[in-house]
Amino acid sequence: MRASVVAVVTLMLLAAPAVHADEPVMSTSADLDGDGKPEAISVQWADGDAQFVLKVGSATVRGxxxxxxxxxxxxxxxxxxxxxKEVAVHMGLTDDDSRNTVYGFDGKTLKEMGSVRTLTEVRGNGIVLSDSWMGFWNLREKYSLDRKAWKLNHVPQELYFVGTEATVKQSFPIVRSHKDKAVVANLAQGSKIQVLAAMPVGAKRYGDYWYLVKSSTGLLGWTQVQNLHDKTEGLPWAG
Structure with a gap:
């Protein structure tokens, strides 16, 4: 394991308060293109439709x-x-199906800038932070604005911070990596562990993850979610 990876995941960071978006409405008005004149904004959708229609002034787009x-x-x-300013179309009722498609308006046309799970933090600095609930932890993703291209670009991370603690109720091993199954340690029953980070494995965005665990003796190794679910207690599991 590279020293830089260990250094990153073992640092304790203090998070700034989140900036959340307003509650969604079916129609509103705002000056999106900065000309000092507010545009009428609305979204049209009927239950069961596969598409919605977003209107800003005289511009229309389907999504x-x-x-x-x-x-x-x-x-x-x-x-x-x-x-x-941007307008986001919010879809979904749960963490699983939540989605926000963000559009920009240049005064003439609507431009789809990208889609994010949630708009957890939007601070006006060109960065969007988006949280997704992953069973017992929040996956925080970063998107960076490319204004010239009118796009929100996803910034991938090798590891995602987890930062939860659990108690081992049945011993299980932690290994060197998801490819190298050499055992680093067998976690003792009743011991406390820290789940430091998650590493995505495979092509699916919200698919399989391996978890970096710190043992009560200070050793680091990897395990899969099934061990955490079946052989530990104290993790904040929620649907």
Whole structure:
């Protein structure tokens, strides 16, 4: 394991308070293109439709629902240093189907900038932070605004911070890596462990993860979610 990886996951970071978006509405108005005149903004969708229709002024665009319920739109400002604001179409009722498709308006046309699970933090610095609940931890993803391309670009991470503690109720091994199954330690029953980070394995965005665990003796190794679910207690599991 590289020293840089260990250093990153063992640091304790203090998170700033989140900036959450407003509740979605089916229609509103806002000055999206910075010309000093507010545009009428609305989203049209009927239960069961595969598409929604977003209207800003005289501009119209259609977007896919991916079988999620359209709850409305809200206004956000990804980059407070420029003149534009953005409108997001919010879909879904649960963590599993939540989705926000973000659009920019240049005064003439609507531009789809990207889709994120949640708009957890939008501070006007060109960065969007998005949280997804992963059973017992929040997966935090970063998106960076490319204003020239009118796109929110996903910034992938090798590891995602977990930061939870559990008690081992049945001993299980932690291994060197998901490819190298050499045992680093067998976790003792009744001992406390820290789940430090998660590493995605495979092509699916929200698919399989391996988890970096710190033992009560200070050793680091990897395990899969089934061991954490079946052989530990104290993790904040929620559906």
């Amino acid at each position: 896919k629902t991916n079988d999620a319920e359209v709850r409305g739109v809200f206004i956000t400002d990804v980059d407070g240093s420029d003149k534009w």
